[in-house]
Amino acid sequence: MRVLYRDAADGTLAAAEVTSTSYFPEEGVLQFCGDTDFAVRADQASAEKLVRSLYLEGRVDVTGYESCEVEFEFEDDEDEDDDDLEEVIDRLFDSSDEDDDGYRLPHRIAFPGKKRD
Numbered sequence: 085m086r087v088l089y090r091d092a093a094d095g096t097l098a099a100a101e102v103t104s105t106s107y108f109p110e111e112g113v114l115q116f117c118g119d120t121d122f123a124v125r126a127d128q129a130s131a132e133k134l135v136r137s138l139y140l141e142g143r144v145d146v147t148g149y150e151s152c153e154v155e156f157e158f159e160d161d162e163d164e165d166d167d168d169l170e171e172v173i174d175r176l177f178d179s180s181d182e183d184d185d186g187y188r189l190p191h192r193i194a195f196p197g198k199k200r201d
Contacts, residue, residue: 086143087116089124092151098122105138107131108154115154116146124149 091098102118107128114131115123124146126134138144 085138087138088143088145088147089116089122089149090147090151092122092153095151097147102138105135107135113152113154114146121154123152123154125152 085102086099087102088097088099090096098120100116100118100120100122102116104117106115106117107113107126108115109128112125112127113123114126114134115121124134126149130149134144134146
């Protein structure tokens with residue numbers, strides 16, 4: 085599927101092969117994904133019309149829409165994930181729990197030998 089658009093950085097005319105789209109209603113942004121990812125500002129009805137046209141015709145012209153950059157900020161929760169992993173490992177190997185939730189490593193039990201006379 086092909087899309088004709090204006091580059092958000094310098095406004096030049098560009099064309100791209102896209103494989104998927106995503107609409108973000110809170111931002112009013114329709115993102116096109118493929119070899120090159122780009123986005124345009126559109127209300128939900130216009131975004132649905134563009135996607136339907138792209139699907140049915142295999143191409144769409146979005147040069148009449150405002151180009152925009154799509155940047156998502158994710159919270160840095162790496163430390164939190166590390167803590168969660170440490171808690172899981174501790175729980176698995178903690179043998180002090182009496183409710184048998186921990187993982188017990190096998191160990192050898194020596195039985196007393198027979199007494200020989």
